[in-house]
Amino acid sequence: MKIKLTSASYSVRSIKFSFCSNLLAKPRKPSLFLGRGIEIILFFSYFKDLVGREVTVELKNDLAIRGTLHSVDQYLNIKLENTRVVDQDKYPHMLSVRNCFIRGSVVRYVQLPPDGVDIELLHDATRREARGG
Amino acid sequence: MSWAGPDDIFLSTSLATYLDKKLIVLLRDGRKLLGLLRSFDQFANVVLEGACERVIVGNLYCDIPLGLYVIRGENVVLIGEMDSEKEELPPHMTAVSAAEIKRAQKAEREATDLKGSMRKRMEFLDFD
Numbered sequence: 089m090k091i092k093l094t095s096a097s098y099s100v101r102s103i104k105f106s107f108c109s110n111l112l113a114k115p116r117k118p119s120l121f122l123g124r125g126i127e128i129i130l131f132f133s134y135f136k137d138l139v140g141r142e143v144t145v146e147l148k149n150d151l152a153i154r155g156t157l158h159s160v161d162q163y164l165n166i167k168l169e170n171t172r173v174v175d176q177d178k179y180p181h182m183l184s185v186r187n188c189f190i191r192g193s194v195v196r197y198v199q200l201p202p203d204g205v206d207i208e209l210l211h212d213a214t215r216r217e218a219r220g221g
Numbered sequence: 222m223s224w225a226g227p228d229d230i231f232l233s234t235s236l237a238t239y240l241d242k243k244l245i246v247l248l249r250d251g252r253k254l255l256g257l258l259r260s261f262d263q264f265a266n267v268v269l270e271g272a273c274e275r276v277i278v279g280n281l282y283c284d285i286p287l288g289l290y291v292i293r294g295e296n297v298v299l300i301g302e303m304d305s306e307k308e309e310l311p312p313h314m315t316a317v318s319a320a321e322i323k324r325a326q327k328a329e330r331e332a333t334d335l336k337g338s339m340r341k342r343m344e345f346l347d348f349d
Contacts, residue, residue, distance in 0.1 A: 149251070149298060161234040165265070171301075177311075180282075181245060181253050181275055184309045185301030189236060191265050194249070194298045 130213070135160040135198075144174065144199040145190055151179060153188065164192035236261040239302055244269070247298040253277070255303070256290065265294035276322045278329055280314050283322035 139157050145166055146152045152175065155168030167189050173182045239258045246254045246267065253276075256269030272290040276283050303309060317325075 147298060149247075149249070151247075151299070153299075159234045165234045167234045180311050180314060181277060181309075182301065183311060184304045184307035185245060186304050186307070188299055188301035189234060189239070189265075190299050191294070191297050193295070 129162075130217070131164060132160060132162055135164065135166075138200065138204055141201050141204050143168075143201070143204075145195055146197040146199065147190065147194050148196045149194070151182075153182075153190070155188070158187070161192075164195065166190045166192065166195065166198070236265070236267070236300065239300065243303045243305065245275075245301045245303055246292060247301075248292070248296045249298055250296070254287070254290065254292070255284070256287075258300075262294070265297045265300070267292050267294070267297065267300070276326065277314075278322060278325040281317045281322060281325055282310060282314050283317050283319055285319055 135157070139159060141157055142154065143157050144152055144154045145168065151173065153168060153171050153173055155171035158167040158169045160166055167187070169187050171186055171188050173179045173185075176183070236258065239261075241257055241259070244256065244258050246256070246269065248254065252274055254269060254272050254274055256272035258267060259270045260268035269290045269292065272287040273284040274287055276285065
């Protein structure tokens with residue numbers, strides 16, 4: 089699988105983890121080129137598995153939006169549906185917005201449902217990642 | 222944006238579903254631009270037709286018409302689809318002229334500058 093990299097940065101200040109459900113079966117060639125790229129793909133895979141769940145995305149400009157995760161892409165751009173802003177009175181311009189596209193580079197946190205995380209699978213993936221995959 | 226093919230636009234983060242729709246684009250500098258999406262690319266560069274900037278100060282707002290805009294993707298924070306069946310703004314907000322909103326913006330900026338300078342003076346006096 090050819091993986092194209094970008095310099096898109098995505099920082100997660102909450103729990104840092106790696107997750108690779110659909111990558112578990114595939115043999116991964118160690119490659120200097122892939123390096124950091126594998127971690128970006130792992131977050132992408134994790135979010136793909138979360139599609140359809142309710143999440144709250146907090147942006148770097150402090151805007152927090154709750155909605156159903158519709159889709160995510162390699163840049164970790166996020167599309168949300170049925171959105172409502174957490175502090176609606178502070179952001180009157182967002183009143184009629186029900187679907188939105190959020191650029192990956194402006195996300196600060198993605199707040200997840202507590203049962204949206206399979207801890208054991210994450211532990212295994214992280215250990216594998218730490219070992220050098 | 223994503224590697225989706227022509228059939229996957231409804232499943233991917235492609236902006237294709239927003240084409241020709243009225244959108245609000247939030248920019249990194251805090252500006253809010255409204256307009257019809259005419260074009261986009263993988264960097265989230267967008268072309269907005271009939272763009273106007275919605276300036277909101279407290280309960281006052283003003284739409285300043287801008288025309289055809291090309292927005293560089295790195296400045297885009299959020300692109301939201303404005304639902305035509307819903308109210309765009311809360312009812313208590315009043316529309317004012319561009320001159321008046323500029324005056325209100327200036328007043329707000331001066332108030333925050335004053336707050337900032339007073340705080341600096343207080344911090345200077347704080348010996349803890």
